[in-house]
Amino acid sequence: MDRLDTPLTRALGIEVPLICGAMYPCSNPELVAAVSAAGGIGVVQPISMSFVHGHDLREGIRLIRSLTDRPIGFNAIVEKSSRVYEDRMRKWIDVALEEGVRFFITALGNPRWVVDRVHAVGGVVYHDVTERRWAELALGHGVDGLICVNARAGGHAGAKTPEALMDELGGLGAPLVCAGGVGDEATFVRMLDLGYAGVQMGTRFIATEECRAHDDYKRAIVDARADDIVLTEKISGIPVAVIKTPYVQRVGTKAGFVAKRLLRHPKGKHYMRMFYQVKSVWQLKKASLQGMTYKDYFQAGRSVDGVSRVEPAGDVVQRYAAAARAA
Numbered sequence: 001m002d003r004l005d006t007p008l009t010r011a012l013g014i015e016v017p018l019i020c021g022a023m024y025p026c027s028n029p030e031l032v033a034a035v036s037a038a039g040g041i042g043v044v045q046p047i048s049m050s051f052v053h054g055h056d057l058r059e060g061i062r063l064i065r066s067l068t069d070r071p072i073g074f075n076a077i078v079e080k081s082s083r084v085y086e087d088r089m090r091k092w093i094d095v096a097l098e099e100g101v102r103f104f105i106t107a108l109g110n111p112r113w114v115v116d117r118v119h120a121v122g123g124v125v126y127h128d129v130t131e132r133r134w135a136e137l138a139l140g141h142g143v144d145g146l147i148c149v150n151a152r153a154g155g156h157a158g159a160k161t162p163e164a165l166m167d168e169l170g171g172l173g174a175p176l177v178c179a180g181g182v183g184d185e186a187t188f189v190r191m192l193d194l195g196y197a198g199v200q201m202g203t204r205f206i207a208t209e210e211c212r213a214h215d216d217y218k219r220a221i222v223d224a225r226a227d228d229i230v231l232t233e234k235i236s237g238i239p240v241a242v243i244k245t246p247y248v249q250r251v252g253t254k255a256g257f258v259a260k261r262l263l264r265h266p267k268g269k270h271y272m273r274m275f276y277q278v279k280s281v282w283q284l285k286k287a288s289l290q291g292m293t294y295k296d297y298f299q300a301g302r303s304v305d306g307v308s309r310v311e312p313a314g315d316v317v318q319r320y321a322a323a324a325r326a327a
């Protein structure tokens with residue numbers, strides 16, 4: 001049995017069914033390129049590319065292209081937040097398509113307009129989901145596959161186990177990718193054997209040589225265990241997985257009283273989310289680049305358990321591929 005030959009690898013023209021997921025603020029062009037060059041696929045996070053790492057999107061994609069000609073992906077958060085953001089996202093998607101990107105991972109909103117644009121040029125769209133009703137909606141909008149975000153994921157985690165999501169979504173007929181909790185080769189192989197067409201990993205790739213995150217952040221991931229991961233509402237108003245640093249312990253993980261009340265009302269929720277978005281974009285950028293000198297919100301998932309050293313991203317991809325071939 002060839003575990004590496006899956007609907008995901010076939011659709012994208014890659015060798016290893018392993019996605020380095022988009023990460024604000026940790027996705028830098030060199031990391032994206034290293035994962036793709038090794039046979040997996042790296043995903044561009046446009047806000048991370050421009051706001052954190054200082055590359056105009058087109059130049060950043062061309063930088064990746066100078067490092068590898070293998071396929072890369074693009075993360076499109078299609079939530080309706082503000083007109084300015086939506087217009088920006090539409091322009092970014094045009095740039096990505098013009099620069100030859102053909103794999104898009106949409107999240108949060110209605111992916112239909114992205115699907116229409118990407119399918120028109122023969123590309124592929126997968127959508128982030130945490131449960132069946134979002135999966136059915138996304139498939140109704142024409143996406144080609146689903147990124148199944150489970151409870152162990154870094155970033156905004158889901159609520160279910162990878163096994164429960166497979167039970168719930170396996171019958172829908174779309175390729176499923178497991179996102180969350182994969183930090184070692186054995187878990188990678190187990191997820192493929194469970195029926196997933198691939199995995200999406202984030203946390204593991206922060207602790208790599210190509211990731212531009214601060215060394216303090218990488219060390220915190222290497223040192224952390226699954227029990228050190230907590231969900232905080234302080235960053236974006238909805239739970240985000242972070243390492244329980246002394247700072248996080250001190251300030252707690254619950255949204256404040258006023259924020260909570262505002263989040264309950266549609267209008268208040270809209271403004272609160274806008275406030276949180278601006279605040280979190282700055283705060284996470286600083287924590288990622290300045291290490292322990294700032295408020296240390298180090299986002300990471302429970303897959304920290306499998307991470308014992310900082311290494312080249314390509315070595316991770318190759319090691320996982322070898323394990324899947326040998327199992």
Ligand SMILES: Cc1cc2nc3c(=O)[nH]c(=O)nc-3n(C[C@H](O)[C@H](O)[C@H](O)COP(=O)(O)O)c2cc1C
Nearest residue numbers: 021022023024153154155180181201202203299301
């Ligand atoms: C620091 C960090 C930032 C993330 N930012 C994003 C993002 O901007 N967009 C997105 O769709 N997913 C984001 N994610 C989720 C990842 O793409 C991926 O699905 C997740 O990390 C998988 O779980 P793992 O960390 O256990 O490997 C982020 C994850 C982390 C750890």
